[in-house]
Structures are given as structure tokens and as C-alpha cells.
Amino acid sequence: MEQQKQDETGGKEECLLCRITYSVYSNFPPMPSAMALNAETGEWFPFDRLKSYSSGYEMAEALGYAWACDCRGRAPKRFNEQFELRDFTGKRQAGVRYRVRAGSRVVAKGVTDAQGRTQRVSTGDAKQVFIDVAGS
Numbered sequence: 001m002e003q004q005k006q007d008e009t010g011g012k013e014e015c016l017l018c019r020i021t022y023s024v025y026s027n028f029p030p031m032p033s034a035m036a037l038n039a040e041t042g043e044w045f046p047f048d049r050l051k052s053y054s055s056g057y058e059m060a061e062a063l064g065y066a067w068a069c070d071c072r073g074r075a076p077k078r079f080n081e082q083f084e085l086r087d088f089t090g091k092r093q094a095g096v097r098y099r100v101r102a103g104s105r106v107v108a109k110g111v112t113d114a115q116g117r118t119q120r121v122s123t124g125d126a127k128q129v130f131i132d133v134a135g136s
């Protein structure tokens with residue numbers, strides 16, 4: 001089982017996102033008055049803090065796009081989504097039986113709530129998620 005993991009992470013090898021992030025920000029000259037933006041939270045922080053991080057992943061995290069990283073452990077909130085089902089007229093589909101698939105794997109099933117929403121679904125590293133709906 002350990003061996004299967006090696007291909008994904010290549011040991012401690014970092015993904016392109018982390019490597020590029022690190023090479024970009026670790027080479028910046030000190031900019032004491034500059035600020036950087038965390039795209040996820042909308043919070044600004046001192047730009048120089050980026051340079052204090054030892055990995056591209058930490059920088060990406062600070063900038064709010066670490067979710068796009070491919071090399072680190074799956075954060076629990078990653079791809080944690082809730083779907084809202086509506087019909088073609090835009091009407092919310094409450095009480096509809098649904099099934100959420102990531103590829104061929106069923107990751108959740110149930111009945112939509114009064115707002116037509118599914119439960120929160122953690123789809124791991126899936127890039128594409130499908131929803132099957134049972135006819136009413």
C-alpha cells in the first residue's frame with residue numbers, strides 16, 4: 001500500500017504549483033510596505049511574510065490557493081461541496097433522491113432538503129463530480 005502512494009507524491013517532491021510559487025516568492029526582494037492578498041479569505045497581510053515560509057505550499061496557503069496543490073495531504077475541507085438541485089425552470093428540487101459520484105465511486109446519497117440541497121460532500125481529490133437524480 002505504501003508503494004502505491006509513491007507515484008502520487010514522488011516522496012517529498014512538490015507539485016508544480018508549489019515549486020513555482022516558491023521560486024517566485026522566495027526570489028522577491030524585501031518589500032516592507034507591500035501587502036499580499038489571501039484570495040480565499042480576502043485578507044491582506046505583509047508581503048514579506050511570504051518570504052519567511054520555507055515551502056511553496058505554505059506560501060500558496062497564505063495566498064489562498066493551496067486547494068489547487070497536488071502534492072500535500074488532502075485537507076478535510078478540500079472539495080467539500082454542497083449542491084443545490086433545481087429543475088430547468090429554476091425551481092428548487094426538494095425531497096428528491098440523489099446520488100453523488102466522483103468517477104464511478106459513490107461518495108454520498110440521500111434526499112435533498114427543503115431548499116433542494118444535498119448534504120456536504122467530501123470528494124477527495126476528484127476533479128469532476130456527477131449527480132444522479134432519481135425521477136420524482
Ligand SMILES: [Zn+2]
Pocket residue numbers: 014015016017018019057069070071072
Ligand atoms: Zn503542492
